[in-house]
Amino acid sequence: MRSYGxxxxxxxxxxxxxxxxxxxxxxxGAFDQFYREEYRRVVAVIYGLTGSRWVAEDLAQDxxxxxxxxxxxxxxxxxPSGWVRRIAINLARSRFRRLGxxxxxxxxxxxxxxxxxxxxxxxxxxxxxEVRRLPNRQAQVLVLRYIDDLSVxxxxxxLGVAEGTVRALLHQxxxxxxxxxxxxxxxxxx
Amino acid sequence: MSFExxxxxxxxxxxxxxxxxxxxNLALLRRVRRRRVVAGGxxxxxxxxxxxxxxxxxxxxxxxxxxxxxxxxxTTTEPSATTTPEDPxxxxxxxxxxxxxxxxxxxxxxxxxxxxxxxxxxTIVRGVDDGVTYPExxxxxxxxTVVWDGANGIYALGPDEEAPSVLVPRNTGGAMVxxxxxxxxxxxxxxxxxxxxRAASPEDDNGxxxxxxPVRPAKTRGPAGSVSQFVxxxxxxxxxxxxxGVDAASLLNDWLLYTVGSNGGQTVILRAPDGTETVIEExxxxxxxxxxxxxxxxxxAPGLAVVEHHVEYGDPDAPFGAGRLEIRSVNDxxxxxxxxxxxxxxxxxxxxxxxxxxxxxxxxLPDAPELLQVNLHSGEIERFSAPGIVTLHAGLQPxxxxxxxxxxxxxxxxxxxxxxxxxxxWLPCYDAATYDEGDPPARFWGxxxxxxxxxxxxxxxxxxxxxxAMVEATxxxxxxEEQERGYSGILDPSVDALVGVTFADELVTxxxxxxxxxxxxxxxxxRAVFQATVNAAVFGGFVDVDSLxxxxxxxxxxxxxxxxxxxxxxxYHRDGTTTQS
Numbered sequence: 044m045r046s047y048g049x050x051x052x053x054x055x056x057x058x059x060x061x062x063x064x065x066x067x068x069x070x071x072g073a074f075d076q077f078y079r080e081e082y083r084r085v086v087a088v089i090y091g092l093t094g095s096r097w098v099a100e101d102l103a104q105d106x107x108x109x110x111x112x113x114x115x116x117x118x119x120x121x122x123p124s125g126w127v128r129r130i131a132i133n134l135a136r137s138r139f140r141r142l143g144x145x146x147x148x149x150x151x152x153x154x155x156x157x158x159x160x161x162x163x164x165x166x167x168x169x170x171x172x173e174v175r176r177l178p179n180r181q182a183q184v185l186v187l188r189y190i191d192d193l194s195v196x197x198x199x200x201x202l203g204v205a206e207g208t209v210r211a212l213l214h215q216x217x218x219x220x221x222x223x224x225x226x227x228x229x230x231x232x233x
Numbered sequence: 234m235s236f237e238x239x240x241x242x243x244x245x246x247x248x249x250x251x252x253x254x255x256x257x258n259l260a261l262l263r264r265v266r267r268r269r270v271v272a273g274g275x276x277x278x279x280x281x282x283x284x285x286x287x288x289x290x291x292x293x294x295x296x297x298x299x300x301x302x303x304x305x306x307x308t309t310t311e312p313s314a315t316t317t318p319e320d321p322x323x324x325x326x327x328x329x330x331x332x333x334x335x336x337x338x339x340x341x342x343x344x345x346x347x348x349x350x351x352x353x354x355x356t357i358v359r360g361v362d363d364g365v366t367y368p369e370x371x372x373x374x375x376x377x378t379v380v381w382d383g384a385n386g387i388y389a390l391g392p393d394e395e396a397p398s399v400l401v402p403r404n405t406g407g408a409m410v411x412x413x414x415x416x417x418x419x420x421x422x423x424x425x426x427x428x429x430x431r432a433a434s435p436e437d438d439n440g441x442x443x444x445x446x447p448v449r450p451a452k453t454r455g456p457a458g459s460v461s462q463f464v465x466x467x468x469x470x471x472x473x474x475x476x477x478g479v480d481a482a483s484l485l486n487d488w489l490l491y492t493v494g495s496n497g498g499q500t501v502i503l504r505a506p507d508g509t510e511t512v513i514e515e516x517x518x519x520x521x522x523x524x525x526x527x528x529x530x531x532x533x534a535p536g537l538a539v540v541e542h543h544v545e546y547g548d549p550d551a552p553f554g555a556g557r558l559e560i561r562s563v564n565d566x567x568x569x570x571x572x573x574x575x576x577x578x579x580x581x582x583x584x585x586x587x588x589x590x591x592x593x594x595x596x597x598l599p600d601a602p603e604l605l606q607v608n609l610h611s612g613e614i615e616r617f618s619a620p621g622i623v624t625l626h627a628g629l630q631p632x633x634x635x636x637x638x639x640x641x642x643x644x645x646x647x648x649x650x651x652x653x654x655x656x657x658x659w660l661p662c663y664d665a666a667t668y669d670e671g672d673p674p675a676r677f678w679g680x681x682x683x684x685x686x687x688x689x690x691x692x693x694x695x696x697x698x699x700x701x702a703m704v705e706a707t708x709x710x711x712x713x714e715e716q717e718r719g720y721s722g723i724l725d726p727s728v729d730a731l732v733g734v735t736f737a738d739e740l741v742t743x744x745x746x747x748x749x750x751x752x753x754x755x756x757x758x759x760r761a762v763f764q765a766t767v768n769a770a771v772f773g774g775f776v777d778v779d780s781l782x783x784x785x786x787x788x789x790x791x792x793x794x795x796x797x798x799x800x801x802x803x804x805y806h807r808d809g810t811t812t813q814s
Binding site for chain 2: 166
């Protein structure tokens, strides 16, 4: 389980390593660190919500761009990490912007990239596909819980809702997801 | 394996896959920083340009377009940094400039705002973009009003107004989420087209409505930050907001153009006045994407035309796809075939298309500080640099705003004050020419005070009795003479709607019968008009009243639930706000 500090996220043992080859890029120091630490996590969260690595990357970039513009204010927030997740989730929820991101993402398919996201094992792929069929808020809390490994109070902070609401959404989401998976024949999960 | 263990493994699978493949792209931020440096100089230049040009009304009128017969049926121009006229205007000064465009930009500002909109009349609006709103999507309307999606709702600012007002409040609490997706005209009056996603609860997404909101007269809107009276007209109901949503819409009187889509694909549909629908364009999203479409009355194509913007992929020199603007005739034998097209000089994905007169405006994705202005007759293209770091969007403020109210329903003069033996009866107004006894009113123009009457209980009754008398008179509706002038009642006079009125602590409570509540809640429009009229009658006639509640046979929550609102007791306040308890 991870915990949020005032300015930065404290990672657990299983967290992602810092990216390489970015030392030549000059951005404000605190933001630079924040970006390096959080970017992949935010991409993973949005991937869980959209099912597209390309869309997830574009929306995550968009979210960090907004934070970067407003960094002087965001830096002083109790949880900049929560704020960037909230923006990214809002962006993912907005179909119009998602389509715009998809347009940009699709255009890059023809460009050399060299790195692709490994396909998930089919049972996990099916699991997240069913999560995305849940109502928005239920899907969001499940993604934040199981991909981002956040606690109930952290999820409440990200989504701007009460902890009781998060517990209720988790309960409803799990129940509905179980039923969906059962209907799909994935009974070994239950 | 338990569900919990499986879910945790599924989560780790995603984070591991992301860890292997995803690289942060700080190059994007480098690009933004470079533009921040440039932006200051560009902005100073634009301020100087605007000052030099003066107000929009001083600009010359655009020339009349050449006859349609002289226009090319199909013209494709090459990308160019300036202009590529096929039939250029003789008078370059006729081209609009930034001086008559409302400009929104996103940037980091000293006061913590992240976007700023500047209007030709000097008004500046700032806010924080949290990803929910579309502050950069400004739409210009034919009467000069600019509407946009702001922090707490959808706002409107007329050319003669100094401060924006709320056209419709945004409810992000789950009851309804409203988004601005286009503009148009109904009966030649400007309307904003708004997607209302009916999220009845945070756990649910159960469809939505495409609705038109009149932006004139301004009195139908509330002050900024308030929840006020407003009227709207549902156009199309959709069963599922998540799987099928409306991305963009345009309305030209009784013709409606809208795009619906799911992931990666879009369909442009034209709905005729008789309700028949025609698919104008379909896109799978793999070869090209329709970014925007708008209806326009152009003489290039017979009758109505659809102006579309496409982005096509596969060009290595255009990493975001190559843009193309097309005009299609939609109501003759050539429907479906592009009558005219132009390749756009940009490799960025335009985000919003606005058509006004012979001009089309395209705004670009956030990392391209540019606005394209295309003359739909000549193909001439003007590129405006943006004052903002990241984006520029524009609404139009034309030179001759038409703000004339309908001829009928002229507002009465005079003032009624509390304590006088006089009071107004408040009635909704709509165009008398369209009045039909058998049809519910569909074209309201705000709430008007009409009849100055003697308050029957002014000398003997308390506030509660006097409010009751006025509400009874309002429910009773207009006289036949008043109906001829265009006024309407808000309830069928035969309905026994009112139980009574109480007044305590500056709060008026109006108790309706079940029958009255049902009659007042038939349709979204009818309910909005009912609520607005009652509010106007009470707050407009009685200065002692600060708040208002409506109950249904004693149950306050019931009034909200009758209107598919949140299960809460709503209190309406004089300042236009609404609170829940």
